[in-house]
Every structure is written in C-alpha cells, then in structure tokens.
Amino acid sequence: xxxxxxxxxxxxxxxxxxxxxxxxxRSGRIGGGTAPRRGGAAEFQEHRPYAPGDDVGKVDWLAFAxxxxxxxxxxxxxxxxxxxLVLDASASLGFGDxxxxxxxxxxxxxxxxxxxxxxxxxxxxxxxxxxxFRTSTPVRGRAALGGILRDLxxxxxxxxxDLSETVRRTLLVSERPGMLVVMSDFLDPGPVIExxxxxxxxxxxxxxxxxxxxxxxxxxxxxxxxxxxAESGSTLDVLSDAAALEAYRxxxxxxxxxLATFARSAGATYVRARADEPLSSVVRRLVARGVD
Numbered sequence: 001x002x003x004x005x006x007x008x009x010x011x012x013x014x015x016x017x018x019x020x021x022x023x024x025x026r027s028g029r030i031g032g033g034t035a036p037r038r039g040g041a042a043e044f045q046e047h048r049p050y051a052p053g054d055d056v057g058k059v060d061w062l063a064f065a066x067x068x069x070x071x072x073x074x075x076x077x078x079x080x081x082x083x084x085l086v087l088d089a090s091a092s093l094g095f096g097d098x099x100x101x102x103x104x105x106x107x108x109x110x111x112x113x114x115x116x117x118x119x120x121x122x123x124x125x126x127x128x129x130x131x132x133f134r135t136s137t138p139v140r141g142r143a144a145l146g147g148i149l150r151d152l153x154x155x156x157x158x159x160x161x162d163l164s165e166t167v168r169r170t171l172l173v174s175e176r177p178g179m180l181v182v183m184s185d186f187l188d189p190g191p192v193i194e195x196x197x198x199x200x201x202x203x204x205x206x207x208x209x210x211x212x213x214x215x216x217x218x219x220x221x222x223x224x225x226x227x228x229x230a231e232s233g234s235t236l237d238v239l240s241d242a243a244a245l246e247a248y249r250x251x252x253x254x255x256x257x258x259l260a261t262f263a264r265s266a267g268a269t270y271v272r273a274r275a276d277e278p279l280s281s282v283v284r285r286l287v288a289r290g291v292d
Contacts, residue, residue, distance in 0.1 A: 005109035023179035047071040051141025083115035088184030089128035094157030096213030167195035177203035207269035
C-alpha cells in the first residue's frame with residue numbers, strides 16, 4: 001500500500017521555495033570551472049521537446065510554427081542540473097514510530113517537486129530495500145512528478161547499506177556533476193565522509209540530510225538488555241546504566257559533529273531532521289543551504 005508523501009496544502013509553500021533552489025554544481029568535466037547556465041547569447045546546440053513546467057520563454061516559436069510541436073532551444077552553455085536524490089532504505093531506517101524512512105521519502109518527494117518545478121532534472125537513487133541498489137532515469141517537467149511519487153511511496157526498508165559504496169556507485173553512473181542530496185541516518189561504519197569529499201572534489205553540490213528517530217536520539221534503555229542489529233540480525237548483551245548511556249551519547253554527538261564539520265569545510269549543506277518533525281521545517285532549512 002502506498003502512502004501520501006506531499007500534503008496538498010504544502011505545495012503552495014513549495015511553489016514559493018522553488019525559486020530558491022539554485023544548485024551550485026560545476027558543469028563540464030571534473031576539474032573544470034563553472035559554466036554559465038541558461039545563457040542568452042550562447043552557441044545554439046539542439047532542440048528538445050517541451051515538457052510541462054518548462055520555461056515557455058525558451059520555446060522556439062518559429063520551429064513550432066513549422067512542425068506544430070513545441071520545442072525548446074538548447075545552447076551549449078544552457079545546461080540544466082540533475083538533482084540526484086540518494087535514499088538510504090536500509091533496515092535501520094524502518095525502526096521506530098514514525099519511521100525515519102517515511103520522513104526521508106517525504107523530503108525526497110519535496111526536493112523532486114522543487115527540482116522539476118525549477119526546470120531541473122530529478123533522479124532517484126535507492127540503496128537497500130528489496131532491490132539493493134537502483135537508479136531511475138533522470139526526468140524533467142512537472143508531469144514526471146507522479147511517477148517519482150509512486151516510486152518513492154513504494155519503497156520499504158530492508159537489508160544493510162554501505163553508504164560510502166552507494167555514493168561511489170552514484171558518482172560512477174553520473175554523466176556529469178549535479179546536486180547530490182543524500183538522505184540517511186548516517187549510522188554507517190564505512191568511510192562515508194571520504195566518499196562525500198570525493199563528490200565535492202568532482203564538482204557535485206552536496207547536501208546531507210540526516211534523519212534520526214526518537215529511539216536513536218533518546219534511547220529508552222534501562223537494565224540488562226539484548227540488542228538486535230536491525231540490519232545484520234546480530235545480537236549484543238549490554239548493561240544499560242548511566243555510564244553506558246553517556247558513552248552512547250558521546251559517540252552520537254561525535255558523529256553529528258563530524259558531519260557538520262565536513263559540511264562547513266567542503267561548502268556542503270547539512271540538515272539534521274527528526275523523524276517526527278514537520279516536513280516544512282526540514283525543507284526550508286535544506287533550501288537555505290545551511291549547516292545544522
């Protein structure tokens with residue numbers, strides 16, 4: 001059964017926010033400079049079919065008069081940006097009420113709406129769940145939103161995810177730099193920050209959205225416990241006392257600080273979201289491109 005991802009009352013706010021979505025990716029080859037986008041006097045390259053939501057000011061009306069088909073002029077410097085929405089669907093994001101995965105998919109839906117409404121392209125990358133790792137074809141235009149929402153609503157958590165490997169594979173299949181939005185709990189032992197640093201070095205505009213449930217932020221633990229890893233199924237017997245909880249909080253704080261430090265040093269965006277907070281609050285902070 002699918003779930004509703006975008007409240008119709010929230011779409012009006014997204015319309016206002018779409019003008020603030022300005023990806024800062026470098027176009028062209030890795031290591032190149034920033035190419036001008038949507039340049040008026042740039043060299044003509046080709047036509048492409050008009051899609052609902054595109055800027056009608058870019059329609060080639062002479063070509064439309066000849067063929068009856070609306071097409072847009074593409075110039076060599078007229079490069080849209082692919083907004084790649086990387087979603088961690090591992091089992092750990094299915095733990096809790098509400099589930100962090102539900103918040104992550106709603107954030108992805110909102111970002112897809114913003115990208116398509118701003119005449120950018122949107123692509124979904126899912127790691128975990130039933131398929132392991134899969135990418136969608138980048139799509140353009142508001143009419144493509146329905147398909148994205150159906151795909152996102154059908155995602156169910158499962159298995160484990162190597163997030164650093166997910167980022168690496170995403171970069172390998174990316175034809176050119178774009179905006180890379182990674183949504184995860186980031187509770188991953190792998191070298192995730194190093195992979196994200198390579199993405200920034202390669203010209204990608206990186207945004208991190210860390211989604212955490214109440215159970216992670218304030219674990220309701222007391223006494224002798226057997227903990228079960230949601231992804232591997234392995235168990236660990238622990239004595240949950242004040243010292244153990246303090247050590248847990250220290251490690252969690254260190255992770256949050258490491259992600260924020262990376263974002264500041266690399267010029268990336270970092271938003272920390274609770275699974276139960278309003279979607280609008282998260283999206284506003286994400287579009288503002290700050291560091292929580």
